[in-house]
Amino acid sequence: MLTFKLAYKNLLGAGLRTWLNVSVLSLAFVLIVFYNAMIDGWNRQSRNDTQNWEIAQGQYWHPQYDKYDIFSIQDAHKPLDESIQALVQDEELVPQLLQQAAIYPQGRMQNVLLRGIPNEQKLLKLPTIQLASSGDPNTAIIGKRMAKTARLSVGDRVLLRWRDKNGTFDAQSFIIADVFSCDVAEADQGQFYIDYRLMQKMMGLAGEASLLVSKTEASRPLPGWEFHSADHLLKDLDQLIHSERISGMIMQMILLMIALLAIFDTQVLSIFRRKKEIGTYMALGLTRKQVVGIFTVEGAMHSLLAAIFGAVYGIPLFMWINTIGINFGSADMGITIAERIYPYYSIQLLVVSVLVVCISSTIVSYIPARKIGRMKPTDLLKGK
Template identity: 25%
Template sequence: MTFWRFVPLAFRNIRRNRVRSSITLAAIAVGATALLLAGGFFQDTFLRMREGIIHSHLGHVQIFKKGYSQYGAAHPFDYLIQNPAALVSRIENLPNVELVTQRILFSALLSTGENTVAVTAQAIQPGREAQLTVIRNLRHADTGLAILHGENLSEESSFEILLGQGLARSIDAKVGDELVILTNTIGGSLNAFDVTVKGIFASPSKEFDDHGIRIPLETASKLLRTDAVQSLVVLLTETDLTETVRASIEQLASSENWEVEVLAWPELADFYNRVVALYQRQFAVLALIIALIVVLSIFNTMNMAISERTREIGTIMAIGYRRRDVLSIFLLEGLFLGLLGGLLGLVFGQGLGFVLSVSGIPMPPPPGGSVEWKAGIEITRQLLLQAFGMCVLASTLSSIYPAWRASRLVIADALRHT
């Protein structure tokens, strides 16, 4: 007989003790469900963090003058992109590019008259930034930049700024307050403007909320006395196309002899990368624990089955079944328990994940964040395959030793077993 000819017999053996088989299947299904829910929670967290970082601050791709990533922190004004409009028009014509916006990041002093604090000023194009912060997936719309009080900057904004909520709290500033912003121009002289607080924002980055302001690029150009910009931020139609579009931009830059460097968002999101690495290790440990539970459950079931069916094993071996046939029967039983339990776990896990995603799981601000959010369960195809594969592999492996022990029984001793 071949291995697969014992399939009907293995199924019958599983149905013989329905209570024990049901308990074993339940343990496997619960393990698969737990793996799906935990993995889905981590995936949802990654997706929300990713989209929040992209749409509130980084964009999908950023373009700098060559050398900025290495030396720009010490000498930011030495690495400005001249005539940025020419680059923007060419890049926006590339496939899958939705928009390109210009930015300058600089340090300044912000004064209320009584308090003066150092701030990080982000000069933006308000109209284009408004499009950048739109997250089309409504399930993740709470992860971008949010205006808590007042209004966002608009194309008509002039000498108006936005304050991060932590910064506004520290200097006791409110919407409508008049402030003074002071900084060095690119030539090294001092320049100052009176500005009005138009709104107070919250972003996924608490550090930026505590020290950051947003100011219209037109106003910043007058303040810094330059028409150049520091970076071009590119928004794409899909995040998964980041590397493809990045390669297209690099090819265009090479053909046009632009002295620029092109960085994708993963290279700029250090905190995100560290959080993902941490969560992935935690998930690996959790998957190992669940696999051990499944292994012990199947191992216990098989050992009890062998103990109860010792005389039966001796009988079938006496009538001509070989040791490898007995081994095949018990391995198939473990395999089918894993298959059935895994399928049940996938069904229950997806159903429970859908319910939790619809209702939402209230969560506090993440480390380094400032905005509360509602988590969901993001179950991917890869996660489904991992959970199902873990159940099948663990149940099959845990059947090997009991099956081998059953196949090594001595016929005479097995027949005398009571």
């Protein structure tokens, strides 16, 4: 207890030097918390958006389907048996039929991935209800990225060309019923959505599908279909988030080292200038271990004061940012990222950040304080 009291009095007695160290360390603490909270917020929003717009709780794929191999789509389809059709009727599964196609906006050719999806589905946020709102069966919906690339808008007509199961090419004019705003690039760029039953008729693939979007997380076995969980489908996104987190950790370490260097210099200077004070402590009966503890605790208290001071201006700042979000403009980066990201501050993040700062400052304070144990009390009292 005596060690803490002496360390606290010495810390306050240092005046401006203490508060400069506390300010720098608190800034490092606030930036570390903010950056990690932004990454966590991006991760949560991206996962939620991808599940809401594209994958739900998982997908069943045709064995030949590979989302990274465009040539696998042509033959990746099969009929739905009665058990699967019952699940579709119960809205547990949403079937999709995929095929390559091409559109001709303003006479230009553009390859697209043609997606047939039931217009009555409610599992995904796609506004498929618009496919049946106009009364014209040849309607389509596209995302804002797709609309920008093809220079299409609501009400425009565009020629769609496809090849059916027999390899015969056919074409039909489609009207754009809706242009939706979506933060998931894979559900937007290059995607052309039409009604599921209409596409079956166009392709000559009655009752067939390429993949099934699942409403439930549990993977029930469906013969002839491969289940891919949401975690598996979000693996690329998780790797991207992980790489961003690692690159951020490098900058955080540099910032933290700058703050810790200030504490280290302060401790070295204190030991050099306070030799008589150290000798007096020893003459009064304090052991070398206790004196080392006083200087170590002084350094550790910098981190505690920095956490308190950082909370004073950090909490209002974080609350304000959480109300307005962080604007990334159009966020048209080809990855799943919202126009505004809202940081997520978890208890684990705060606890880990405080522990890292406190432990680091304690270690940095202890390193120069060890030299006290090798000093002679008589020389210290003389100021040597």
